[in-house]
Amino acid sequence: MTGGEQGTATEVGHVSIDINGRPCECGNVGCLEQYCSAVAIHQEIVERGLVHGAESMSHQQACQALFAAAENGDANAQELVQRIGRYVGYGCVTIINAFNSRRIVIGDIVSHGGRILLDAACDVVERRVIPEVKDETTIVLSDMSPDATVTGAAAVAIEQLLSHPTLLTSRGESDESREPDEPSSTVP
Numbered sequence: 001m002t003g004g005e006q007g008t009a010t011e012v013g014h015v016s017i018d019i020n021g022r023p024c025e026c027g028n029v030g031c032l033e034q035y036c037s038a039v040a041i042h043q044e045i046v047e048r049g050l051v052h053g054a055e056s057m058s059h060q061q062a063c064q065a066l067f068a069a070a071e072n073g074d075a076n077a078q079e080l081v082q083r084i085g086r087y088v089g090y091g092c093v094t095i096i097n098a099f100n101s102r103r104i105v106i107g108d109i110v111s112h113g114g115r116i117l118l119d120a121a122c123d124v125v126e127r128r129v130i131p132e133v134k135d136e137t138t139i140v141l142s143d144m145s146p147d148a149t150v151t152g153a154a155a156v157a158i159e160q161l162l163s164h165p166t167l168l169t170s171r172g173e174s175d176e177s178r179e180p181d182e183p184s185s186t187v188p
């Protein structure tokens with residue numbers, strides 16, 4: 001896993017897939033997460049009127065309702081899930097070309113999009129990645145809960161600590177060697 005100088009590397013959600021696309025909070029435009037994050041999907045569901053009462057649902061609830069409708073054969077829901085899948089596919093193409101990953105696990109709420117979403121993503125990869133590389137890459141849906149990101153973040157922190165056990169003690173030492181605080185200024 002690549003963290004980068006400041007730990008902000010591999011933010012695939014902020015890779016632009018459209019230089020004239022939707023503005024993103026990060027300052028870029030056309031970021032992937034503007035098209036296939038839970039927030040973006042929820043907005044799309046509301047705009048298309050695909051799920052009754054979606055306005056008052058959480059992002060997760062709205063996405064789950066969309067995926068359920070698609071599973072039950074709603075053609076409009078299926079069309080949106082396929083569209084989301086294609087955007088996930090564009091993200092996979094970027095990951096493959098940047099990292100030549102052997103296995104890509106699609107997580108968070110989009111992993112609940114099922115076969116319709118996965119097929120659309122794989123179809124994009126099939127057409128946009130050179131065969132020799134694509135054939136060695138597996139793309140699967142995660143079966144973890146949507147908040148697996150939190151678990152992953154905890155795992156990274158624990159791994160860092162186990163790899164560098166002095167992280168804890170060196171913090172303590174630096175605290176001890178620290179100059180005492182300047183006396184506070186006189187309060188009138």
Ligand SMILES: [Zn+2]
Binds near residue numbers: 013014024026031
């Ligand atoms: Zn962004």
